[in-house]
Amino acid sequence: MEQPFDSGRQLDTQPGSAVYSSFVLKLYDAWVLAISNRWAWRCSTRRVLLPFYRQRVGKRHLEVGVGSGFYPAHAKFSADQQVTLLDLNEHSLAATARRLDSRHVTQVVGDIMQPLPMLAGYRFDSIALFYLLHCLPGTMDGKARVFAHLKSHLAPDGVLFGATVLGDSAGHNAFGRALVRIYNRKGIFDNRCDTLASLRSALSHHFADVSVDQKGAVALFVARAPL
Template sequence: MRRSDPSYKGQSGYNPALLAIYDVWVLKFMARAVWKCPIPPVVTRYRRHLGHRHLDVGPGTGYFIEHAAPPIQTEITLLDPNPHVLKHASKRLAAWGPVVIEADVMKALPLEGGYDSAALSFVLHCLREPMSNKAIAIRNIADVLTPDGVLFGGTVLGTREPHTRAARTFLWAFNKQGGFDNRDDTVEGLHGILDASFRHVEIERSGSTALFSCVRAWEGETRTPRPLGHRIRRLFRPRTREGSGLGLARDYVPLDRRGQLRQSS
């Protein structure tokens, strides 16, 4: 990636020194203590959704795939614009023999497609705002999934959402430094860009983060894309769909800001 690329600033810090302490600093301290997002549920999502042909966009150190421990026959592709990330993650995941692709998710992906699953874990908050721009990444990933392929992941939400004082301090610092670009990222905005490319969307609030899972279409369904900007409620809890192995749904139950069910009047 060229230094003049707008995405470079958010990637430049991922050097060998940071990657060496990434698991401790980002996953064990920042995620748990600051963002209040425990890592085990994220690993559980990998175990639930990771398919036979899997694309991991922004794989970090490879921690999530290693701890999800998919079958050794799983075909894994790692995609990132940063060669340091690809080298570190591919070495850690050598048992699966991953394919590495140095590419930017904001541009058309140099892939043939046919992936059963794709992960976008804690990448969206690094992409350039506004949310309508981040929708490009979602569309690019959707284009390489099978018709019933699953996209899942998580992102840190912006300052318009509820946060602890510590989380707000780090959000301010990371946005000023340039590693984050998510001041205006909201659950509503996230749902909008996911729903534009996927038929069924699930979003779960976890501390300062939003964890999401979405599928293009159930077997036999077709999709008529809905334009960005349609009105939705601010927070959601999915209703389960019987007979679905993914546990995704089209309908949602509104929550209040504390994540509790709103009582109908």
């Protein structure tokens, strides 16, 4: 397994990334994937998110914002698939790499809101951004720089896909509204103004083929054909 290398990190995404300490990662699957997804965001991990992920993962895969590594660990990768993990948080990278120790895994420490020179020349069949956008600072227009940084690393027939919790206009229940309010106040989320329309617009500035759907309070998106 390759060791992580540093890209010269920036601090603008630090609040959303720093929450993933070793301790928090141990609780992540239970709290986020089992409780929050079902009861707050109303988008089932097992029935919606994991099947959505599995259907789109390619042979050369880039995972951006890896969290606890649940999705790649349950993706049913074949033995010859190559996985690159990109995250600002080394705890998340290490935890995910351990869950994928039988795979061809490369770890990259980097800030997705900044250019990615360490990936120069690399092309991926799939790029996943699961529960990343709602942690990034600013409006969706500003977050769109993520797509600008990633689209040149997509193979000609590749797909960029992901999921993000939408903001105040998403029709949250009481539990969801409470979590959005708390997480935004603490800087873990910055998504109160994130809407389905703003996400679709941001993607459409960078990709010719865009699909965006909403399940509960979560937006599922797929993008192909970089512009």
